[in-house]
Amino acid sequence: xxEQGSVAGMVLSMTDVGFAYPGEGEVLHGVDLELxxxxxxxxxxxxxxxxxxxxxxxxxxxxxxxxxxxxxxxALAGLDEAARTRLRRAQVGIVFQSFHxxxxxxxxxxxxxxxxxxxxxxxxxxxERAAAxxxxxxxxxxxxxxxxxxxxxxQQRVAIARALVHRPTLILADEPTGNLDSRTGExxxxxxxxxVRATGCALLLVTHSDDLAGRLDRVLRMQxxxxxxxxxETPAT
Ligand SMILES: Nc1ncnc2c1ncn2[C@@H]1O[C@H](COP(=O)(O)OP(=O)(O)O)[C@@H](O)[C@H]1O
Ligand SMILES: [Mg+2]
Numbered sequence: 001x002x003e004q005g006s007v008a009g010m011v012l013s014m015t016d017v018g019f020a021y022p023g024e025g026e027v028l029h030g031v032d033l034e035l036x037x038x039x040x041x042x043x044x045x046x047x048x049x050x051x052x053x054x055x056x057x058x059x060x061x062x063x064x065x066x067x068x069x070x071x072x073x074x075a076l077a078g079l080d081e082a083a084r085t086r087l088r089r090a091q092v093g094i095v096f097q098s099f100h101x102x103x104x105x106x107x108x109x110x111x112x113x114x115x116x117x118x119x120x121x122x123x124x125x126x127x128e129r130a131a132a133x134x135x136x137x138x139x140x141x142x143x144x145x146x147x148x149x150x151x152x153x154x155q156q157r158v159a160i161a162r163a164l165v166h167r168p169t170l171i172l173a174d175e176p177t178g179n180l181d182s183r184t185g186e187x188x189x190x191x192x193x194x195x196v197r198a199t200g201c202a203l204l205l206v207t208h209s210d211d212l213a214g215r216l217d218r219v220l221r222m223q224x225x226x227x228x229x230x231x232x233e234t235p236a237t
Contacts, residue, residue: 011035011072011091011170011202012058018066019057027053029225031067037169040196040203042213044230045222051206054222055172058204059092060084072169089118093163093201095173095192099155101147107134107158108143114166133165134158136198137191153184160192164199171196173205177212185209 012035019028027050035041043051056062057069060076063084069076072091076084093114101110111130115121121129134143137157147155156176163171176192177185189212196203205216213219219230 009036010070011037011039012204013070014054014058014064014067016067017057017064017069019053019062019064026065027225028057028064028227031225031227033058033220033227035170035202035204038200038202039218040193040216041205041218041220042216043204043206043220043222043227044208044210044213049222050225051222052174054227055094055174055204055206058170059094059172060088089114090166091169093166093168093171095156095159095163095171095176097175097178099147099152099159099179101155101158101162103147106144106146107139107150107161110147110158111161111165114162118166130161130165133161136195137161151184152180153188156180156188157191160188160195164195164201167199167201169201171201171203171205173203175206175208178208189215 012033014031014033017028017031018026020026031054043054045051057064058071060069060071063076071087074087079087102113108127108130111134112126115126115129131140131143134140137160139154139157139161142150142154147158150158173192177189180188193215203216207213220227221230
């Protein structure tokens with residue numbers, strides 16, 4: 001396959017990416033990552049190894065210092081911040097460890113937000129679409145509640161609905177079950193995966209759980225800013 005052909009089918013493509021926070025040493029070194037449409041990939045690795053930084057670069061929240069990041073076929077380096085923001089809003093949904101819902105908005109209003117930012121649907125259609133997405137995560141009856149009136153697991157389900165409602169091609173999830181007890185975490189993980197599979201978007205998920213990671217299509221390990229296929233590092237026995 002030629003280079004254009006291989007890039008065209010990729011939701012996310014990182015080539016030889018390096019990154020340092022201002023005034024700090026390099027945090028990511030020569031990272032290569034290709035994520036195909038609908039592919040679900042886990043990243044595992046120690047705290048501080050660079051996993052969240054990698055997701056920030058994938059979302060175009062930080063520009064890479066070296067190498068190339070392409071989101072939905074577009075090289076981020078060629079875009080100014082406003083264009084990167086537009087591309088992110090259209091193509092990406094993000095799920096955070098600590099939910100990051102807007103506390104003064106209801107569950108439904110939180111889920112409507114991406115539609116306001118990324119589409120030109122009118123308010124009635126936004127409300128309808130958001131309500132359907134909330135029902136899909138099992139919260140149809142709690143649409144009018146504010147985040148503090150919801151459990152942690154319910155808040156994360158709202159966040160999953162918010163990440164998916166505008167039909168992005170890529171979901172980035174940074175330890176989405178890290179703030180939940182293990183049973184709730186399992187339920188939320190299963191729901192996230194089910195919803196991602198149902199909508200056909202790709203998933204890049206950071207987790208500390210080898211069990212959860214093993215249920216995705218591929219597992220990558222981040223080690224001191226180097227990303228490697230976990231299969232590749234398994235010592236021969
Ligand atoms: N905003 C920042 N400014 C400076 N250094 C940072 C910042 N965020 C993270 N780091 C550093 O970058 C490294 C990687 O962090 P991070 O990507 O958050 O790792 P992980 O998500 O794997 O725990 C760590 O050494 C961390 O201290
Ligand atoms: Mg992190």
